[in-house]
Structures are given as structure tokens and as C-alpha cells.
Amino acid sequence: MLTLIARRLLQAIPTLWVVATVTFVLLRFAPGGPFDDEKKLPPEIKEQIEAHYGLNQPLYQQYYHFFVNLFKGDLGPSYKYPGWDVQEIIAQSFPVSLELGLWALLIALAIGIPIGTIAALKHNKPAETGLMGVAMIGICLPSFVIGPILLMVFSLHLGWFNPLGWSYASDRVLPAVTLGLFYAAYIARLARSGMLDVMQHDYIRTARAKGLKEQTIVMRHALRTALYPVVAYMGPAAAGLISGSFVVETIFFIPGLGPFFVNAALNRDYTMVMGTVLFYATLIIGFNLLVDIIQMWLNPRTRND
Amino acid sequence: MVALLEGLTTLNAKTMAPEPGAAKSWEISEDGLSYTFYLDPNGRWSNGDSVTAQDFLFSFERILTPLLGAPYAYMLYPMRGAEAFNNGELTDFSEVGAYAPDAHTLVLELSTPTPYFLSLLAHNTWWPVHPPTILKHGTMTDRISKWTKAGNFVGNGPFQLTSWKLNNEIYATRNPHYRDPASVQLNGIHFLPINPQAEERSFRKGHLHVSSTVPIHRLDWYREHQPDSLRFDTTLGVYYYMLNTAHGPLADVRVRKALAYCINREKITEHILRAGQQPAYHFTPPNTGGYTAEARLPYDPELARQLLAEAGFPKGKGFPKFELLYNTSESHRALAVAIQQMWKSELGIEIELHNQEWKAYLSTREAGEFDILRASWFGDYDDPNTFLSLGETDNGNNHTNWSSAEYDRLITLAAHTSDIEARKVIFQKAEALLLDEMPVIPLYFYVTSRLIAPSVQGWYPSLLDNHPYQAISLNVEHPTSNAQPQN
Numbered sequence: 001m002l003t004l005i006a007r008r009l010l011q012a013i014p015t016l017w018v019v020a021t022v023t024f025v026l027l028r029f030a031p032g033g034p035f036d037d038e039k040k041l042p043p044e045i046k047e048q049i050e051a052h053y054g055l056n057q058p059l060y061q062q063y064y065h066f067f068v069n070l071f072k073g074d075l076g077p078s079y080k081y082p083g084w085d086v087q088e089i090i091a092q093s094f095p096v097s098l099e100l101g102l103w104a105l106l107i108a109l110a111i112g113i114p115i116g117t118i119a120a121l122k123h124n125k126p127a128e129t130g131l132m133g134v135a136m137i138g139i140c141l142p143s144f145v146i147g148p149i150l151l152m153v154f155s156l157h158l159g160w161f162n163p164l165g166w167s168y169a170s171d172r173v174l175p176a177v178t179l180g181l182f183y184a185a186y187i188a189r190l191a192r193s194g195m196l197d198v199m200q201h202d203y204i205r206t207a208r209a210k211g212l213k214e215q216t217i218v219m220r221h222a223l224r225t226a227l228y229p230v231v232a233y234m235g236p237a238a239a240g241l242i243s244g245s246f247v248v249e250t251i252f253f254i255p256g257l258g259p260f261f262v263n264a265a266l267n268r269d270y271t272m273v274m275g276t277v278l279f280y281a282t283l284i285i286g287f288n289l290l291v292d293i294i295q296m297w298l299n300p301r302t303r304n305d
Numbered sequence: 306m307v308a309l310l311e312g313l314t315t316l317n318a319k320t321m322a323p324e325p326g327a328a329k330s331w332e333i334s335e336d337g338l339s340y341t342f343y344l345d346p347n348g349r350w351s352n353g354d355s356v357t358a359q360d361f362l363f364s365f366e367r368i369l370t371p372l373l374g375a376p377y378a379y380m381l382y383p384m385r386g387a388e389a390f391n392n393g394e395l396t397d398f399s400e401v402g403a404y405a406p407d408a409h410t411l412v413l414e415l416s417t418p419t420p421y422f423l424s425l426l427a428h429n430t431w432w433p434v435h436p437p438t439i440l441k442h443g444t445m446t447d448r449i450s451k452w453t454k455a456g457n458f459v460g461n462g463p464f465q466l467t468s469w470k471l472n473n474e475i476y477a478t479r480n481p482h483y484r485d486p487a488s489v490q491l492n493g494i495h496f497l498p499i500n501p502q503a504e505e506r507s508f509r510k511g512h513l514h515v516s517s518t519v520p521i522h523r524l525d526w527y528r529e530h531q532p533d534s535l536r537f538d539t540t541l542g543v544y545y546y547m548l549n550t551a552h553g554p555l556a557d558v559r560v561r562k563a564l565a566y567c568i569n570r571e572k573i574t575e576h577i578l579r580a581g582q583q584p585a586y587h588f589t590p591p592n593t594g595g596y597t598a599e600a601r602l603p604y605d606p607e608l609a610r611q612l613l614a615e616a617g618f619p620k621g622k623g624f625p626k627f628e629l630l631y632n633t634s635e636s637h638r639a640l641a642v643a644i645q646q647m648w649k650s651e652l653g654i655e656i657e658l659h660n661q662e663w664k665a666y667l668s669t670r671e672a673g674e675f676d677i678l679r680a681s682w683f684g685d686y687d688d689p690n691t692f693l694s695l696g697e698t699d700n701g702n703n704h705t706n707w708s709s710a711e712y713d714r715l716i717t718l719a720a721h722t723s724d725i726e727a728r729k730v731i732f733q734k735a736e737a738l739l740l741d742e743m744p745v746i747p748l749y750f751y752v753t754s755r756l757i758a759p760s761v762q763g764w765y766p767s768l769l770d771n772h773p774y775q776a777i778s779l780n781v782e783h784p785t786s787n788a789q790p791q792n
Contacts, residue, residue: 032668042379044392046374048371048373051374052449093473148502155510251503
């Protein structure tokens with residue numbers, strides 16, 4: 001297993017290099033530059049500013065310097081926010097996104113797995129249709145619809161939560177639910193089909209024949225295998241939850257990394273785009289590796305591969 | 306920023322007249338070319354250091370040094386030698402017209418008498434920075450420096466920077482060393498960079514005192530339920546369409562006029578914008594530096610059709626297809642659709658709408674690859690020059706390809722005229738010429754719309770949207786703190 005981890009980590013290096021290069025090239029071919037604005041800068045002042053950031057050098061040199069600095073662990077200064085370094089911004093805002101993502105993941109699992117399991121056990125009964133219908137709605141509704149609806153009901157009308165911010169424990173609830181619902185619905189579907197599949201297996205029939213209680217069969221024997229597709233989905237889901245929280249962070253005014261990531265591209269904040277893209281790419285690779293390890297642990301057959 | 310630093314003069318919150326700031330008093334020479342400022346001896350930086358004349362000299366030298374690349378350095382150009390130093394012709398700062406005979410006296414010499422000089426000094430380009438702080442975190446001209454961070458930053462304003470979390474919150478608290486502590490009434494200010502929807506929700510819950518704007522779809526609700534909270538103030542900003550006068554039929558002034566004359570601006574401000582914006586029949590917003598344009602462009606679809614026919618396109622026949630470009634936004638689109646309709650129904654002209662994301666739009670505009678594009682301009686200072694200089698041939702923000710020697714002459718003449726009334730006459734001529742040539746189609750003048758809690762006192766209308774925080778107080782105990790999401 002250790003060889004596999006080592007191999008995967010080595011594979012990550014060329015992947016990240018390709019990601020960085022493609023981002024670098026795309027960014028420089030995008031029209032407009034970081035210092036363009038409604039009021040145009042006098043050309044000599046723009047030159048001075050670009051010289052400060054090394055943008056007056058030939059592109060290949062900028063590319064080279066980027067990697068030299070990257071190996072030193074320096075992502076450079078943000079162009080949009082003078083005085084702030086990219087890694088400083090990531091360090092300040094990522095923990096917030098991470099926390100939001102983890103709460104959302106927890107909600108997704110806590111809602112998704114029971115719903116999917118129950119639906120599978122009530123196969124072809126009205127309960128299944130009802131639960132899966134709800135799940136389908138959850139998948140179809142984007143967070144920019146769910147978010148404002150939850151806000152309107154639970155914050156503005158009922159007054160249970162603050163309409164925005166990230167200061168109190170209760171501020172976590174609405175954003176995490178908004179972000180988690182989509183994944184909950186998807187996990188419910190995966191858990192259901194996994195469970196349906198497992199319940200046909202011979203060993204379940206054997207367990208039933210032994211006279212075990214249905215509850216024991218499900219919890220002890222079926223669930224572990226049934227969750228296999230859910231676990232496989234966890235890697236992309238976790239990465240998606242943590243990196244894709246832009247909309248939710250904007251709706252609820254949460255100081256996470258999402259808005260920086262998106263706005264950096266719009267602002268042509270070159271260093272910030274490179275920094276956040278590489279950061280997220282590393283994160284996604286890391287999560288996928290983690291999921292592979294969990295899968296191996298769940299399924300002994302793959303352990304020795 | 307207005308809370309954290311202070312220039313030689315400040316502006317009265319109500320009248321915008323210059324008042325003593327870091328300078329307690331001043332003398333002006335008879336020819337109006339020399340100003341002697343006596344600094345307030347109580348003036349202190351937020352770390353307790355005295356505010357000295359040398360601090361100002363350091364700050365002026367810093368902003369004018371070409372290496373720093375300060376975009377607004379030109380605001381200091383009335384000072385003798387400032388322009389030459391800024392573009393590198395002068396390299397010795399002691400030759401610039403700024404001296405410090407002693408620690409609390411500052412002499413500024415001007416190249417031409419500038420009647421609005423005292424007001425200009427209140428602009429942030431003239432504010433001092435704390436030299437030891439700048440030098441502790443780098444050299445004088447480093448752009449990439451940590452001196453602005455909370456904990457590092459030292460200012461001389463009524464408030465000090467307590468915390469700054471990017472895209473989250475700036476928190477300023479009372480500066481205990483401020484020269485006039487009694488004038489400051491708020492204990493602290495939270496600045497929150499929130500999007501308009503979230504901001505409005507937060508205001509409705511009573512968590513904010515002042516909002517930066519109001520979402521259009523909520524305006525009617527506030528008009529009906531909380532009219533006292535809703536505030537519209539005129540501001541120095543114009544929304545206009547820029548015409549590329551080098552492109553096809555737009556080279557013909559009759560076509561440009563036809564396009565401008567058939568737009569029903571009242572309909573736009575009343576039914577689309579709905580926040581009290583003023584229809585624009587000229588380019589410079591009314592009452593800019595006491596000047597209001599006399600020239601008016603008419604709303605006259607009949608005349609527009611006639612002009613178009615004279616230009617060879619009766620009822621729009623044979624008019625080539627052209628594009629209207631705007632940067633991606635719902636509100637720009639709504640306006641563009643309305644105008645597309647008006648041009649179609651009134652003139653029989655078909656246009657295509659085209660939108661681009663902000664930076665792409667700027668790059669297209671710079672390259673001149675457009676027929677018509679949406680633009681806006683906000684005044685940097687309260688004087689018609691900040692608007693009318695846009696029409697100059699070599700102005701970097703004039704992308705219309707329109708050029709008029711007479712217009713350029715008038716703007717230069719105005720710059721060299723110190724008599725206020727004579728200047729206004731020149732600007733009137735320039736504006737009339739601009740409307741007669743129509744390289745731009747003014748559409749409306751901006752207003753700021755805000756939600757302001759009834760407890761907030763001292764928030765006065767301001768053309769430049771300048772609201773000194775010393776003037777503001779809260780007249781009832783409020784459970785949450787003040788927040789105002791702009792600088």
C-alpha cells in the first residue's frame with residue numbers, strides 16, 4: 001500500500017506542473033491585464049507598476065521565476081490587494097472554507113445515508129418514491145435558490161439565525177445545509193442503489209437464513225459494502241464542497257477562499273489565480289488519494305494490489 | 306481611509322468647505338502662489354509621534370517619485386515643480402515648491418493660482434503617511450509592503466486601524482492621540498464588504514447602520530415601509546454611450562445625433578433605473594463645482610428621423626448592422642435592451658447587443674474594436690474639468706476617435722484661467738461643442754442610494770460621496786455596531 005501512495009504522490013508532480021502551465025498560458029492569453037480599469041492609468045505609471053511585479057519581463061522569464069518562487073514556497077504578492085501575499089490570503093480564508101465544507105459533508109452524510117438506506121429497504125413502496133422524489137428535488141435545486149429560501153424562512157421570518165456572517169456557531173447552520181443538501185441528495189441515491197445491490201447477495205440471504213434480525217443484517221453486514229459507491233464519491237464530493245463553495249460563501253458573506261478564487265480570475269490577479277488553482281489542484285489530488293486509501297481499507301480484496 | 310488619515314485641511318461634512326485639519330491655520334500670499342500652513346501642535350500619529358512638516362514633505366516626495374507609480378500623483382501638480390519631478394525632469398525634490406522652515410510650519414508654492422487649492426488639500430493624495438512606518442517595512446517607494454496591515458499601520462486620523470481581515474471586515478476604533486478627541490463621537494466603525502443583497506437583508510435585521518447601496522427590487526418595499534431609511538443623493542457621475550466615430554455611419558455627426566435624440570431618457574430613469582437617477586441631456590452632472598451646462602440635447606424622435614434621412618438612411622434603410630458593447634451586468638443589459646428597442650421603433654435601426662466580462666471589455670475598448678459602448682465616469686474632484694477633459698484628443702480615456710482642435714484649445718484655456726466665472730464660460734462653450742459633435746451620448750446622472758438607520762446622525766448629502774466620520778453619531782443605544790461597506 002505504501003508503494004501505491006508513493007507512486008500516486010510522484011504522479012501528482014507532473015499533474016500539478018501541467019495544471020500550472022495551462023493556467024499560466026490561459027491567463028496570459030485572456031484579454032485585459034490586472035491594472036486595467038475604468039480610468040486608464042497613464043502609460044508611464046502603468047509601466048512602473050508592471051515593473052514592480054516583473055510583468056515587463058519576457059513571458060518565459062516570468063514563467064521561470066514563478067516556478068523558482070514556487071519551490072521556495074512563495075506564491076507572490078496579490079496584485080489586487082496590495083500588501084497581501086497569496087499564501088497569506090489562502091491561510092486566512094481557507095480554514096473557513098474547510099470548516100464550511102466539513103460541516104456540509106457531515107450534513108450530506110447524515111442525511112444522505114439514512115434516506116438512501118431506508119428507501120432501499122422500502123423498495124417499491126410509497127416511502128421509497130417519496131424519499132427519492134425529495135432527493136431528486138435536492139439535486140435539481142441549485143444552492144443559489146436554496147440559500148435565499150432558507151435565509152428568508154429561517155433568518156428573516158423566524159429570526160432563528162443571522163442573515164450573514166461567520167461569527168457565531170449558529171452562523172454555520174444555514175450555509176452548511178445549503179451547501180450539503182445537493183450532496184445529501186446525491187449520496188442518498190448512491191446509498192440506495194448500493195444497498196439494493198447488496199441485499200441481493202448470497203451472504204445476506206445466509207444471514208437471513210441464520211435468523212438474524214433485519215436491523216443487524218443491515219447495520220452489520222450490508223451497510224459496509226453498500227457504502228462502497230458512497231465512499232468512492234467522497235473524494236470528488238469533498239473537493240467539490242471545499243472548493244466549490246463560492247456561491248454559498250457569497251450569499252451568506254462568509255470570509256472563505258471561494259470568492260477570492262473566482263474574483264482573482266475576473267481581476268486578472270495572476271499570482272492569486274496561480275496560487276489558488278495550484279492549491280485546489282493539490283487538495284483534489286490529496287482527497288482522491290485519501291479516498292483510495294479508505295476504499296482499500298473497506299475492501300480487503302484491493303489491499304494487496 | 307477617511308477615518309484613518311487626515312490632510313492639512315478637511316472638508317465640512319455639511320457644506321464641503323475646507324476647514325482646518327492637520328493644519329490649524331494658514332496664510333495665503335497676495336498673488337495666491339504661496340501658502341504657509343501652521344500645523345496643529347496637538348497633531349499626533351496613532352503611535353503618539355508628533356505630526357511634523359517633514360512628514361508631509363516625505364509623503365509628497367513619496368507620491369511624486371516616478372518609481373512608486375502612483376496613479377493619482379497628478380493631483381499634486383498645482384504645486385510648483387511637482388509635475389516635472391513626477392515625470393522625471395526634476396530629480397532633486399528640494400527644487401519642488403514645498404519647504405519646512407520648522408517642524409510645525411509648511412510652505413507650499415504653486416505654479417499657477419489655484420482657487421480650489423484648500424479643498425484639493427483634503428484629497429487623499431495630499432495626506433501624510435508616517436515615514437518611520439513606511440521605512441520599517443521597506444523603502445519609500447516600495448509598492449509591495451506590509452505597512453498598511455493592522456498592527457503595522459500608523460495614521461493621524463480620528464480613528465485607528467484595529468483589525469483588517471481581507472474581504473471580511475475592517476475595524477477602526479477611536480484614535481486616542483487624535484488632535485481633537487472631543488470631535489469624535491463614534492467608538493468604532495466596522496466596514497464590511499458585503500454584496501448588495503446580503504447587505505440589504507442584514508440592514509432589515511437591524512445589523513447595519515449604513516448600506517453602500519440598495520438592490521433595485523427592494524426599493525419599492527422601502528418606499529412603502531421605511532421611507533425614513535431610504536436616502537438618494539446626487540453624485541458626480543454620468544452614464545453614457547461612447548461612439549466610435551471612425552466606424553462606418555457613426556463618422557457622420559447626423560447619425561450620432563439621430564441616435565442621441567430619439568432616446569427617451571425619462572422613460573429609462575423612471576421605469577428601468579427607478580432609484581431617482583436624473584436623465585442626462587448634457588455630459589457634466591449639474592452643479593459640478595457650481596457649474597451647470599446650459600447646452601441641452603433634445604428628445605425629438607421626429608428630428609432624429611429627419612437627420613437620419615439626411616445622412617442617407619431614410620427610415621433606417623440600408624443602415625449597416627452594428628454592435629452595442631457593455632460589460633456583463635443585469636442593469637447594463639436592461640438599459641441596452643430598452644435603447645435597442647427605441648432605436649428600432651423610432652429609427653428602424655437594428656443593433657446587436659454584445660456583452661463582455663469586465664477586463665475583456667476594457668481590452669476591447671482600448672483596442673477601439675467597438676461601434677458603441679457603454680461607459681461611465683465619476684468625478685475625481687468637484688470641477689467640470691474632471692468631466693470635460695475626457696473629450697480632449699490625447700486624453701487616455703477618450704476612445705471615440707473624435708478630435709477637435711477647438712475643443713482642445715478651450716480645455717487648455719480653462720486650465721490656465723483662474724477667474725472662476727470666466728472659466729465657467731469657457732466650459733459652457735466646450736460642452737456646447739461636445740453636444741454639437743456628439744461623440745458620446747449621455748444617458749443619465751448617477752445617484753447613490755443607501756439605507757441609513759434613523760439612529761445615524763450627521764450623514765449629509767455629498768456630491769463626491771465624502772462623509773467625514775467625525776460628524777457622525779448615533780442618537781440611540783444600538784445593540785450592534787456601525788457598518789459602512791465602502792472606504
